[in-house]
Amino acid sequence: MPERIGVYVCHCGSNIAATVDVRQVVEQAAKWDSVVVARDYKYMCSAPGRELVIKDIRELNLTGVVVASCSPRMHEAMFRGVLEEAGLNGYLLEIANIREQCAWVSLPGAGATAKAVALTRAAVKKARLNQPIWEREIPVNQATLVVGGGIAGIQAALQVANAGYLVYLVEREPYIGGHMAQFDKTFITLDCATCILTPKLAGVERHPNIRLMTCSEVVQVDGYVGNFRVRVKTSPRYIHEASCTGCGACERACVLWDSIPAEFDEGLGRRGAVYVPFPQAVPLKARVDGKNCLYLTTGNCRRTCVTACQRGAIDFDQKETVSEIAVGSIIIATGFDVFDPGVEPRWGYGRYENVITGMQFERMSNASGPTLGKILLADGTEPRRVAVVHCVGSRSKKYHRHCSRVCCLSSLKFAHLVREKTGAEVFEFYTDLNIFGKQYDEFYHRVREEGVHFIRARGTEVTEIDGQLAVCAEDVELGVYREIPVDMVILNTALIPRHDAEKVSRLFGISRSSDGFFMESHMKLDPVTTFMNGIYLAGCCQSPKDIPDSVAQGAAAAAQALSVIARGKVSLSPVTARVTEELCSGCRICLRTCPFQAISFDQAAGTAEINEAVCKGCGCCSAACPAGAIDITHYGTGQLLAQIEGVCGNEDKD
Amino acid sequence: MAKLKLAVYWTAACGGCDMAMLDMGERVLELDRVADIVLWPLVADFKYSDVRQMEDNAIDICLLHGAVRNEENRQMAELLRQKSRVLVALGSCACFGGIPGLANFFDRQEIFTWVYLESQSTDNAGGVCPQTSARVPEGELTLPEFFDTVLTLDQVVDVDYYIPGCPPTTEMLWQAIQTLTGDQLPPKGTVFAGSKTLCDRCTRQKEGKSITGFRRLAAVDIDLQRCFLEQGIVCCGPATRSGCGGRCLRANMPCRGCFGPTEHVRDQGARLVGAIAAMIASDHREEIEKISHLLPVPDDPAATFYRFSLPHSLLKRKRKENAS
Structure with missing residues (x-):
C-alpha cells in the first residue's frame, strides 16, 4: 500500500512564523511523494490543531504524520497520543524540529525557510519508512532507594x-x-x-x-x-550498632580524645578517634575513625575505648561490606559542598583567626557546639563589632556564577543572632539582597530595625590595619571606599556541587x-x-x-x-537495538560498547544477544557493528539515510 | 541444448580475475563443453566491431571484471550490457571499485600532474598530458576521456550478479559459473559469497575486543591461534563478507577486505572505523588519542579501511574543493 502522509507545519505563534515562511514550507511539502495533505496552523499543539490531525487521519486514511514544530522533547509524546486517538500507531509520527533547530537559531528569510523545508523533507522521508511498534510493559519493584x-x-x-x-x-x-x-x-x-x-x-x-x-x-x-x-558499599564503623548506646564513654577514654578536629563542628571543636558525632545523632552510635585510630593505623594502642565500653560494642575486626x-x-x-574561602587571600580565611565561615558560625551559635552557643573570639572574649560578608564564592566570574540563594537570609540570621547574643554592632557587606521567599522581606526589615548596618559593597577584602582586623570595600551607594574595623568576620560561603558530583552523575x-x-x-x-x-x-x-x-x-x-x-508497571520504549542473527558473525565488537550491559554473547548460537528490557536504544552497538547486523528499531540505517537524503535536498532519489 | 554464449571482458583492472579464470585448470575445458566463448581478450582475438554486430542479448553470460575508469570502459560496459542477457560483476574492481578505486582520493588533475609531470621517473619535457583529442600532421588523434571519479560497474549499468574477491577464488568462480549455466538462475542481485562476515568462518580464538595499542604485523610475534584484532593488528574481517575461505587468515595474514561489505552495509570503511574505535579500551580522550596514534597505518588509514570499496561507499571519493 502506498504511504499516505499528512504534513502539519506549526507557526508556534510567531516563534516559528516570524522567521520561517510557513506557507512556503506547506507549498513545498504538498509536492513531495506520498504527501496527501499539507497544512499549517497557528498552534498545532492546541485542541483545534490536534483535531485537524485526527480529522485528516480518519478522512484521508493517512498512514503517517509529520508535524513540523518544536523539539520532540516538547510534544512528541502528546502527538503520538493524537495518532493513537485516531487509530494510528503512535510511532508513525515524525517530528521535524523547525523551532529550536531552525527558527530560534536562524535569521528570518529565505535561508531559514529553506532549512525548515529541508528538515521537514527529512521527516517525510523517514515517516515513509516508519513502522508501527508497540511499547512493552513490565512490573516494577516497589522499593525505593x-x-x-x-x-x-x-x-x-x-x-x-x-x-x-x-x-x-x-x-x-x-x-x-x-x-x-x-x-x-x-x-x-x-x-x-x-x-x-x-x-x-x-x-x-x-x-x-x-x-x-x-x-x-x-x-x-x-x-x-x-x-x-544497586550495589551499596558500607564502610565499617568498628562498632556493633546493636550494642552501642551512644553514651560516649569510649570517646572520653580514647587516647586521642579532644585532639582531632571534629568535622561536624567544622573544625572548631575536637573529638577522639572514636566518637559520637553529636548528641542528637541518628543513629546515636559511636564510630571509629579508621584514618586516625592508633590501633587501626599502627596496631599499637592500649585500646582504652574497648575497656571503657561496658557493652563490648567495639569490634576492630569489622570489614567493609x-x-x-x-x-x-x-x-x-546528595546535597551540596560549601565553598572553601581559603583559596583566595583577600577573604583572610586561614590568615586571621577571627575570620570564620557561615557554617562555623552555625556551630559556634549552636548550644551543643564547641562554645556551647556563645559567640566568642579566638581569645575567648565576645566580639564588639562583627562583619558578615555575602556572596563568598557565589555570583563570581572567578569561582561560581550561580547565586547560592540562601546566604542573604542566613546572613540576616547571623546578624540577628550576634545582636541577640552579644549586642555587637553588625555590618552586612552585600552585593545585592536576593530576598524572595515567604515572609523573607518582613524578616529583612525586622533585622534592619534591630540596628544592623547594610553596606552595598564591591571588592570586599578582609585585612589587618595596624593589628586591627578590618573589612575594606567600595561602598557602592555612598560611592566611597570604606575600611570598617571589626573583631570578627563571618564569610557566607557559596553552596557548590559536591566534589564528587561528576562521579555520581556517571x-x-x-x-x-x-x-x-x-x-x-x-x-x-x-x-x-x-x-x-x-x-x-x-x-x-x-x-x-x-x-x-x-x-x-x-x-x-x-x-x-x-x-x-x-x-505497578512501566512502559519500556520499543526503540531498542535488534540483532539480525543471519548477519551476526559473532565478532563480539559490540559487547563492550554497551553502556547498559544489555548485550551478551550467546555461545551456542555464536551471535550477540540483546536484552531489550535493559537496552536504551542509544545506538552505540549499531554504530560499532561492522557487519551491519544491529539496527535500532525506529532509527534503522535506512531510516537515518533517508533523513540525511531529505536534509540534503535530494527529493528525486529514494 | 544449444551451447551458451559466454563473454569475459576487462575494464580498469589488473587482469588477476582473468588469471583466476585460468586457474580453474581443466574446468575451463568443461566450461567449453557448455559454452562458446564469444569474447575474451585474454585468450582469443576479438574486435569491438564483432561485439557491436551482435544482436541484443546475444551473449548469455558476460563476466565483466574491472572498474569504470574512462570513457572506453563506460562504452564497453554499456555495449556489453546491451548485448548480454546476464551481466556479472566479477571481482572487487567491478563490484566495489577495487584497488583502482583508491584513485578517488585524488582527482584527474592531481593524477595527471603526478604521473605525467612531477613523479621522479618522468621525462616529459613538453609537459604533455593526455587529452581527448590532439591534432597531428596526419589528422586528429583521440583518446577516451579519463574520468575524475572511478566508478563501480553497477554505477554505470544494471548488474545482475556479483562475484567479489581480489581475485575471486577458483572454487567460488566455478560454483558461480555452474549455477549461472544451470537451469535455474538465482534471484537478481545475488552475491556469490557468504552472507555473514569473515569472523563467522574464522577459527581463531576470540575472547573480547579490547585494545590497548595497535601493532604492525611485522613488528610482533603473533599468537597464531588468536584473533588478530585482539592482538592489536588491524584486520578487516569483521566488516568483510565471507566466502573467500579465509585464504589470507590461513597464511597468518589479516583480512584486507577484498570481499567488500555485507548486504546491509553501505560503507565498509566507515563500519571498520566505527568498529575499531569501539575496540579501544579507554574512555579518556587523551589515552584514546594515544592508542589511535599507534595505528600502524598513520599515513594512510583511509586506504586501509577503504582499500577495495571506496567508489562503492557512501564516501565515494575525496571531496571536491569546488563542490557546492
Whole structure:
C-alpha cells in the first residue's frame, strides 16, 4: 500500500512564523511523494490543531504524520497520543524540529525557510519508512532507594515509607540530617534546627519501612526504571550498632580524645578517634575513625575505648561490606559542598583567626557546639563589632556564577543572632539582597530595625590595619571606599556541587547543568525528574535551595516514585537495538560498547544477544557493528539515510 | 541444448580475475563443453566491431571484471550490457571499485600532474598530458576521456550478479559459473559469497575486543591461534563478507577486505572505523588519542579501511574543493 502522509507545519505563534515562511514550507511539502495533505496552523499543539490531525487521519486514511514544530522533547509524546486517538500507531509520527533547530537559531528569510523545508523533507522521508511498534510493559519493584540523608532525602524517604513501601536510605556519613543538623537557628522563624529536625530523624530511625544504611555509598547501578539493581558499599564503623548506646564513654577514654578536629563542628571543636558525632545523632552510635585510630593505623594502642565500653560494642575486626539491593525508583538527594574561602587571600580565611565561615558560625551559635552557643573570639572574649560578608564564592566570574540563594537570609540570621547574643554592632557587606521567599522581606526589615548596618559593597577584602582586623570595600551607594574595623568576620560561603558530583552523575547516568549541579528534565515544568527514567532529584544536589524548598522537592520526588509504584508497571520504549542473527558473525565488537550491559554473547548460537528490557536504544552497538547486523528499531540505517537524503535536498532519489 | 554464449571482458583492472579464470585448470575445458566463448581478450582475438554486430542479448553470460575508469570502459560496459542477457560483476574492481578505486582520493588533475609531470621517473619535457583529442600532421588523434571519479560497474549499468574477491577464488568462480549455466538462475542481485562476515568462518580464538595499542604485523610475534584484532593488528574481517575461505587468515595474514561489505552495509570503511574505535579500551580522550596514534597505518588509514570499496561507499571519493 502506498504511504499516505499528512504534513502539519506549526507557526508556534510567531516563534516559528516570524522567521520561517510557513506557507512556503506547506507549498513545498504538498509536492513531495506520498504527501496527501499539507497544512499549517497557528498552534498545532492546541485542541483545534490536534483535531485537524485526527480529522485528516480518519478522512484521508493517512498512514503517517509529520508535524513540523518544536523539539520532540516538547510534544512528541502528546502527538503520538493524537495518532493513537485516531487509530494510528503512535510511532508513525515524525517530528521535524523547525523551532529550536531552525527558527530560534536562524535569521528570518529565505535561508531559514529553506532549512525548515529541508528538515521537514527529512521527516517525510523517514515517516515513509516508519513502522508501527508497540511499547512493552513490565512490573516494577516497589522499593525505593534514597541516596543522601539530608533533609530532602529524609522527607522523600518518610513520604514513600508512610505510603507503605520499602525505602533504602543510603547515607555516606555515620549519621543522617545533613547540613541542617549542623545549623543553629533556621531563618526566618528562628526555630532551633535540631528541634524541628529531630522528629524527622527519629521517624526515619523507627520507621518499619525504612532501611537506614549509614557509612554507605552506592558503588554500582544497573537496570532501568522499575527494576534497578544497586550495589551499596558500607564502610565499617568498628562498632556493633546493636550494642552501642551512644553514651560516649569510649570517646572520653580514647587516647586521642579532644585532639582531632571534629568535622561536624567544622573544625572548631575536637573529638577522639572514636566518637559520637553529636548528641542528637541518628543513629546515636559511636564510630571509629579508621584514618586516625592508633590501633587501626599502627596496631599499637592500649585500646582504652574497648575497656571503657561496658557493652563490648567495639569490634576492630569489622570489614567493609557490599550489599545488593533491588529497587524500582531512585531519589538522589546528595546535597551540596560549601565553598572553601581559603583559596583566595583577600577573604583572610586561614590568615586571621577571627575570620570564620557561615557554617562555623552555625556551630559556634549552636548550644551543643564547641562554645556551647556563645559567640566568642579566638581569645575567648565576645566580639564588639562583627562583619558578615555575602556572596563568598557565589555570583563570581572567578569561582561560581550561580547565586547560592540562601546566604542573604542566613546572613540576616547571623546578624540577628550576634545582636541577640552579644549586642555587637553588625555590618552586612552585600552585593545585592536576593530576598524572595515567604515572609523573607518582613524578616529583612525586622533585622534592619534591630540596628544592623547594610553596606552595598564591591571588592570586599578582609585585612589587618595596624593589628586591627578590618573589612575594606567600595561602598557602592555612598560611592566611597570604606575600611570598617571589626573583631570578627563571618564569610557566607557559596553552596557548590559536591566534589564528587561528576562521579555520581556517571554512576547514575544523569546529566549536570553548566553550574555543576545535577540537571532536571525541564527547568520549569519537570524540576524533579532526570533524563534517566526512574531517577529523581531532591534538594541542593539539583541547585542551592532553602529548607522549605528542599522539603518540597523531597516530597515531589517521593510523589514521582510513588506514581511509578502505583501504576505497578512501566512502559519500556520499543526503540531498542535488534540483532539480525543471519548477519551476526559473532565478532563480539559490540559487547563492550554497551553502556547498559544489555548485550551478551550467546555461545551456542555464536551471535550477540540483546536484552531489550535493559537496552536504551542509544545506538552505540549499531554504530560499532561492522557487519551491519544491529539496527535500532525506529532509527534503522535506512531510516537515518533517508533523513540525511531529505536534509540534503535530494527529493528525486529514494 | 544449444551451447551458451559466454563473454569475459576487462575494464580498469589488473587482469588477476582473468588469471583466476585460468586457474580453474581443466574446468575451463568443461566450461567449453557448455559454452562458446564469444569474447575474451585474454585468450582469443576479438574486435569491438564483432561485439557491436551482435544482436541484443546475444551473449548469455558476460563476466565483466574491472572498474569504470574512462570513457572506453563506460562504452564497453554499456555495449556489453546491451548485448548480454546476464551481466556479472566479477571481482572487487567491478563490484566495489577495487584497488583502482583508491584513485578517488585524488582527482584527474592531481593524477595527471603526478604521473605525467612531477613523479621522479618522468621525462616529459613538453609537459604533455593526455587529452581527448590532439591534432597531428596526419589528422586528429583521440583518446577516451579519463574520468575524475572511478566508478563501480553497477554505477554505470544494471548488474545482475556479483562475484567479489581480489581475485575471486577458483572454487567460488566455478560454483558461480555452474549455477549461472544451470537451469535455474538465482534471484537478481545475488552475491556469490557468504552472507555473514569473515569472523563467522574464522577459527581463531576470540575472547573480547579490547585494545590497548595497535601493532604492525611485522613488528610482533603473533599468537597464531588468536584473533588478530585482539592482538592489536588491524584486520578487516569483521566488516568483510565471507566466502573467500579465509585464504589470507590461513597464511597468518589479516583480512584486507577484498570481499567488500555485507548486504546491509553501505560503507565498509566507515563500519571498520566505527568498529575499531569501539575496540579501544579507554574512555579518556587523551589515552584514546594515544592508542589511535599507534595505528600502524598513520599515513594512510583511509586506504586501509577503504582499500577495495571506496567508489562503492557512501564516501565515494575525496571531496571536491569546488563542490557546492
